[in-house]
Amino acid sequence: MTARLSALRGAFLPIGLLIVWELASRAGLFSAVVLPPPSAVAVRWFNSLVPALPHDPASQSYLSWLFSGEMPHDAVASLGRVLAGFAIGVGLALPVGLLMGTSDRLYGLVNPLLQILRPIPPIAYIPLAIVWFGLGNPPALFLIALGTFFPVLVNTIAGVRQVDSIYIRAARNLGANPWTLFRRVILPAASPFVLAGMRIGIGTAFIVVIVAEMIAVSDGLGYRILEAREYMWSDKIIGGMLTIGVLGLLIDSAMSRLNDHLLRWHRGLER
Amino acid sequence: MTSSLAPARTAPATPSARPSSDAEITVTNARKVFGSGDRAVVALEDVTATIPEGQFVCLLGPSGCGKSTLLNAIAGFSPLSEGQIRIGARPVTEPGPDRGMVFQEYALFPWMTVEQNIRFGLDIKGVRRAEAEATVARIAATLGLSDFRSRFPKDLSGGMRQRVAIARILALDPPVMLMDEPFGALDALTRRTLQDELLRIWAEYRKTIVFVTHSIEEAIYLADRILVMTYRPGRLKRDITVTLPRPRDSASAEFNALKRELGGLVMEEQQRYTQAEMSGTAVD
Numbered sequence: 001m002t003a004r005l006s007a008l009r010g011a012f013l014p015i016g017l018l019i020v021w022e023l024a025s026r027a028g029l030f031s032a033v034v035l036p037p038p039s040a041v042a043v044r045w046f047n048s049l050v051p052a053l054p055h056d057p058a059s060q061s062y063l064s065w066l067f068s069g070e071m072p073h074d075a076v077a078s079l080g081r082v083l084a085g086f087a088i089g090v091g092l093a094l095p096v097g098l099l100m101g102t103s104d105r106l107y108g109l110v111n112p113l114l115q116i117l118r119p120i121p122p123i124a125y126i127p128l129a130i131v132w133f134g135l136g137n138p139p140a141l142f143l144i145a146l147g148t149f150f151p152v153l154v155n156t157i158a159g160v161r162q163v164d165s166i167y168i169r170a171a172r173n174l175g176a177n178p179w180t181l182f183r184r185v186i187l188p189a190a191s192p193f194v195l196a197g198m199r200i201g202i203g204t205a206f207i208v209v210i211v212a213e214m215i216a217v218s219d220g221l222g223y224r225i226l227e228a229r230e231y232m233w234s235d236k237i238i239g240g241m242l243t244i245g246v247l248g249l250l251i252d253s254a255m256s257r258l259n260d261h262l263l264r265w266h267r268g269l270e271r
Numbered sequence: 272m273t274s275s276l277a278p279a280r281t282a283p284a285t286p287s288a289r290p291s292s293d294a295e296i297t298v299t300n301a302r303k304v305f306g307s308g309d310r311a312v313v314a315l316e317d318v319t320a321t322i323p324e325g326q327f328v329c330l331l332g333p334s335g336c337g338k339s340t341l342l343n344a345i346a347g348f349s350p351l352s353e354g355q356i357r358i359g360a361r362p363v364t365e366p367g368p369d370r371g372m373v374f375q376e377y378a379l380f381p382w383m384t385v386e387q388n389i390r391f392g393l394d395i396k397g398v399r400r401a402e403a404e405a406t407v408a409r410i411a412a413t414l415g416l417s418d419f420r421s422r423f424p425k426d427l428s429g430g431m432r433q434r435v436a437i438a439r440i441l442a443l444d445p446p447v448m449l450m451d452e453p454f455g456a457l458d459a460l461t462r463r464t465l466q467d468e469l470l471r472i473w474a475e476y477r478k479t480i481v482f483v484t485h486s487i488e489e490a491i492y493l494a495d496r497i498l499v500m501t502y503r504p505g506r507l508k509r510d511i512t513v514t515l516p517r518p519r520d521s522a523s524a525e526f527n528a529l530k531r532e533l534g535g536l537v538m539e540e541q542q543r544y545t546q547a548e549m550s551g552t553a554v555d
Contacts, residue, residue, distance in 0.1 A: 071316035169348055170378035174443065175368035184391070188382040265382045265423040 036235040039171060043241035045071070069237075070224070075247055078209050078220040081137065082251070085144025086205045092145070093152035099165045100153075101160025101190070102182070119156065121206045122147040126215060140212035147204035155197025159190030192263055206248050221247070289545050293359045293369075294324035294446035294479045296345060300354035303340050314340040315351070316504035322496075324446070327473055327480045329490035329497045331533065333541040337505020338483045339451055345481060346372050346449050350535060368392055371440025375452040379424040379433040385435050386411070386420040392443040404444055414438045415471070430461035434468070441472065450482045454489070466492055470517065487533045491526060499533065502540040503547065509536055 012264065018038050024030070025037035027041035048071040055065045067076060100107045129139035156269050163186050171185045213222030303315035314337040322328050325518045330338040343349045345356055347366040356363040358370065366372075379388050386407055393403040411417050414434045424432055431451055440448060470493065473480055484490050490497045491513060501510040511533070515525055 045338070064366040074539065148443075166374060166376055166378045167380060170372070170374065170380070171391075172348075173368070173370070173372045175395045176441070180395055188380070221446060236278070265425065267381065267425045 005059075028084070033232050033234050036238065038183045040235045041238045044233075044235040045242060048236070048239065068219060071243055074219055074221045074224050074240075075243060077217075078213065078222065079247065079251075081140055081220065082202065082205045082209050083160075084146045085209070086202055088141060089145035089148025089201060089205070090152050092147045092193070092226065093197075093201075096157060097153045097156025097194075098182075098190075100116045101157045107157070114150075114153070118150050122204070122212055126211070129130070129212075130216065136214045137217060139216045140209065141210050143212045144205045147208040148198075148201035148237070151200040151204060152194070152197040155189065155200070159193025159197075160186060161194070162173070163189040192266055195259045195262060202251055202255055206251060209245060255270060289534060295359055296320075296322040296447060296479060296481065297344070297357045298322075298341070298354070299356070300355040300436045301341065301344065301351050301356065303337070303344060303349075313504035315344070316506050318505065320498065320507060320510070322479060323476045323480065324479055327493060327495045328346070328482065329494035330481065330483045330500060331485065331487065331490045331497050331506075331537060332500035332505070333485060333502055333537060333544045335505075335544055335547070336500040336502050336540060339486075339499050340505065341500075342372075342451055342481060342483050344448050345447075346370055349542050366521050368396070368440075369441045369445050370447045370449055371443060371445040373433070373436050373440060373448065373450045373453040375455050377424070377429075377436050379435055379439070381424050384423055385416055385427070388424070388435055389416075389438045389442050394437065396443065410438045410442045413441070414468070428461075429457050429550055430465060433465060437469070437472070443475070444476070446479060448478045448480045450480065452483050452485070455484070455486075462489075463475055465519070469493070473478065483484050485537075487530055490520060491515075491533065492521060497533065500540070501542040508540065 021035070022037050022039060025032070026036060046063060049069050051065055052069045055062065060068070065120070067073065094111075100110055121170075125143060125146060126139075129142050133139040133142055162271070166190055167185050168181060171181050176185065208222070210222035212228045213220035217223055221240055222245050225244075227236045228234075228236035298318055298320045301315050301318040302313070305312045305314055318337075320340060332338050332339060339488070344351050345363060347363045347370065350364075359548075363370075367403055371552075380391065383391065383549060389407045390403055392404060398406070407420075408417070411420055414437060416431070416438060419427065419431060424435065427435065436453070454465050457465065461523075466489065469480075472478075482490075484494060494513055497509075497511045497513060498507055499511065500506065501508045511529075513529065515529070519526060
């Protein structure tokens, strides 16, 4: 009852704003290019969501027809880039982080370089990424992987270094060799940190993909809102932004659910 | 890692019955120094003792008497500066599953269920699945953990966690069990229950047990033999054999006479510890 009440209270402000915005636009307070009314955004958004052509069973399956609208196509393209770049970034950061966390010597060797490179935002690599990889997907994936790499790396190192020595002593007492120790004790003990890094990493990857799509490729949500600007389609820009927001929320809550499941043993999850 | 272990095991120095040599702990002229130079702290000095197979020994003394240091040396976690420790004929060089350790902080792997924790050592040993499962079921039943096998440690009380820790090493059937103040963090009733449980297990499995405690009553209640240690450097102050029949009655006159005697010995060392603490030299 109280939950429903507070949800109602939470909805009050956004709905109120939408009404004021709609009324202000319709009254002609500002032009449709500067700020189109929400109803126009909604119509535009819905039109980009649904397939442009009627379903033709001969040429395509129902599912691919369902996703043939412009926006679903862009969303899938963006999501694919995020996942691919994320996989590359994690694939590189995880082994390096685990090694750096385990070996003090390697840590001492690599950490200074890491600290210099880490504060450079991935966006700053855009010119270099184009010089190195040209246009298309490669520079985009490079930037996304870069955005994923550092948060995962830093958290993995911290995770391995904070493993309580009592677990290591207990495992050695039970006969664990170094490899077993690493695989069954250090890795799971560091996993809360690693997963936290991944959650930050995929958030960064999602920011970077939008920017990367504005410069290097010809589909995806980032490309679409930049394209809409060329034609001054402000309703389409706002619709695209909404899609980006929804997709980001979905990615983050999926990641959060995965964390909760993988870390169900963790004391921090006690509520 | 050290290949010297295997040959020593198959060819014991003493030709007598193998089990007795496997579970006897021999400490010879043990000395342990932490740090170096002016900062050096002598934690153990000239400790020599033989703990025969199947004996329940308590190491008793105040903080800083080196009882945990000695236990860690037997466990192979931290090598001695001088002297030697042997389990049967084999010198201790590294930790191993023949000396199961129970820690005060439980040290259960929180990401594993109770069952996985108990199975961990068996997995490492390469025990076949069916056999490992049977062992886990049997050990879990022995310690009253059968209904908790799929729980994670965070969902267990301190007493239950310590049962799992004991089960985890018992699954490997080690000849020697090392216990570092295992019941120190438990409330009095749980503590007594687990003490009784431990005595039952000890009677059934006939392990050699080295049990560190600073509780005089706990030592008298459990041990065949109590080694009282001195405050820094840790030496053996007194070697006392407890002959009271089990189960021991902590209200009996004999129990309390022993308690008084040991209390005097431990208090002397406790006072030295307190003095050192006041003067700021007691680094723990």
